[in-house]
Amino acid sequence: MIHCGKKHAVVACIFILASFLICSSNNPWLQNSVTRKIFLHPTTVPPVGHLCRGKPAQNAITPLNDNRTFIISPYFDDRESKVTRVIGIVHHQDVKQLYCWFCCQPDGKIYVAKAKIDVHSDRFGFPYGAADIVCLEPENCDPTHVAIHESPYGNIDQLPRFEIKNRKAEPFSVNFTVCISTMFGNYNNVLQFIQSMEMYKILGAQKVVIYKNNCSHLMEKILKFYVEEGTAEIIPWPIDSHLKVSSEWHFMQDGTHIGYYGQITALNDCVYRNMQRSKFVVLNDADEVILPFKHPDWNTMMSSLQEQHPGSGVFLFESHIFPKTVSTHVFNISSWNTVPGANILQHVHREPDRKTVFNPRKMIIDPRKVFQTSVHSVLRAYGDSVYVPMDVALMYHCRLPLQGNLPRESLIRDTTLWRYNSSLIRNVNEVLYQTIL
Template sequence: MRKICFTGCLLVMITLTSVYYHRMVASKWNIEYKEIKRAEKNITPLGDNKTFIIHAYYDDRVGKNIRTIAIVHHSNTAGFYCLFYCNTSLDGNAVPAYVNLHSDRFGFPYVTADIVCAEPNACASSHVSFFKNDYPKDDNLPAFQIKNRDSQPITSDFTVCMSTMFGNYSNALQFIQSIEMYKIMGVQRVTIYKNSASALMEKALQYYAAEGIVDIVEWPIDAYLSVSTKWHYTMEPKDIGYYGQIAALNDCVYRNMYRSKFVALIDTDEVILPVKYKDWTAMMAALEADNPNAGVFLFENHIFPKTVLDSDFEAKDWESVPGINILQHLYWEPSRRFIFNNRKMIVKPRTVIQTSVHSVLMANARSVHVSPDKAFLYHCREPEQPWLKKSQLIRDTTLLNYCTDLVENVDQVIQMVTSRKKKSSGFSARPGIGTAGKYVRKARQLGKCTL
């Protein structure tokens, strides 16, 4: 409750401060522009080459503000102005900006920031520009479209924000399985911030984009900053961590704020698995009923090490597709005492002001931890406890509840992406385990997967 009250008070203070300073300096800057130079990229550097604008969003939750997601050098926060275009003559109306650095910087010199300006009275500018006291004041400032000004009806119950695909990402099989699992869960949209991907991954992305479920946001951050593949500066000293994933996640929340009821912030190798519910629709209905004042739902991370296989499962026709087959990984590492277990989130986007990767930083609703006996985060990746023997891991077959639909759907996508002729799934037992028929009978006895 204190955090919610603090957040509300802070936003009111920002609004009042911006209005006060606007009245003081409105007459100082009166720059006339012959035409607006519209910014069209997802990352746009400003004149100081230390500030990178992502997108600007109208935010009327407290006052009438323009909140712009940006990446800035942590020492470069003073003297920012927003320049609004309030009439047809394109006279620039300047307003001092409040630059709010996100607290999760992890030692990197560049950090996600909100550049917040109160919109001038009787001004409904479609675009906004930015400059500093020491910027050259000319007619070449890029102007950014102000998004979310006109609220639209919600078109999706669930959107997944899958941030920063980089490193020529090639884990195509697990990506396809994840997308198909999201669809089974009830997801209508997946937003992906793509830096680089393999040729086969590009085909998969274009397939899903044409299908209408994937929204690809090009993310060439390495053209402007040195980027780390690690989460902390001490692990790899670069300008910014994880290809700017925190900036991407915040942009994704605001991008989907008015078109999705819920937004899930998860990675390509993660799926939130309901235990007591059929899908996310039933799960979130129950969680909302139990937590009517919550806006952030945190799910415990279970790491299923990709080095440990369940030898019962093998898909012959999937072997030529690079990546992990999640149906072969049904053992997770037990949690360790005194070691923080990361969580991932499903949020109501209109309650979120700032988010990090594993928690929200500012929100106007409370966060709740979901018990793992209701749902958990399936995370298939490199082990965190590689010394554990298979007998020390915990076998969990929740994923197999969706096996039949998953196998059929993945088969169809692989056939389309690899241009193969349609044939049977080829899902079989590994040599030494028994015949495929024996496996099917075993699976049916378990009541988990019928092939």
């Protein structure tokens, strides 16, 4: 018991009581046993007219002071409870404690909540991986911004401040968004990129989100065209400014920090970025196109699949390699020969299945049913994942062969892509004439 009987001791008693309350707020018995969150009294009350303090985050990847945590973006998520889910990258061993500093409306007070750090299971051996930094939002608080800090104490003016996206549900602005991650290695496969973009549009996509690390000057012109057209959204992705990146998907004991230029983090950010604005999200690379067999486009295909699989929000399409090294003389368009990159219309022979090898898959998802995704499957989602049969659709993947020793007669001729040749040729020519020809 603390006794404050004399006037001259009042100030000292107040100080002792305040210290006691602050210490007790960190008592684990006061933490929620499921979410491991704590809520403190306001640590700062901003001046009138300054409801959200701190430095606005300017970049797609923001390092914290520990240089072990990198913040991409926070998103409101009320599917299970009212939380702010921050997509980030963390060192899976070193980062043990983080806090969300919420700026609450309408009173403008700052509330601090302890985060649950959920490092995604598909890290493939690398020390850094995608992570969800999840904080339960305080009651009677509708935070518009949040800062992330290693401590519940500090100066908020020194912390980067992030806008919390997805706070308001809105009608879908598009039916299909394609997420491409990540563009790196001075990417210059210009012709195939244009063909893929035009195929996405023919099949039903209205938006393509590209996480761009770097590309050639010529490719920059193409990206600028699609941005101005309204099709492409470019997310700068300078991950190699912060971490030693690998161009491999698995750790090679070579001192690198994260695989494939942080591809998994980019994919998860793209899912949440489009959660409120796109009915479906397509997760694939720029050299891949999901080709329907039974339907003319993605809209009719997905309507049929959803009717057959009500409640499912994840549809996986088997990848098949159409090697660049095997081509046909059909659709040898002379004006395209000066453009760097593969002409997918000339690559219509696919490698046969190998009995001992599992073909990877890419996905079309309902983003509102997905919590965490990897590259070839989701890690956590509502409902079942559907493996779409080959007679419905496959993923056309035009790249270097995986079975390079096979003779041409052992490959399977598959001209499904040619169903779209008239529209594709016309659209590609229009893009080339407006950009580089």
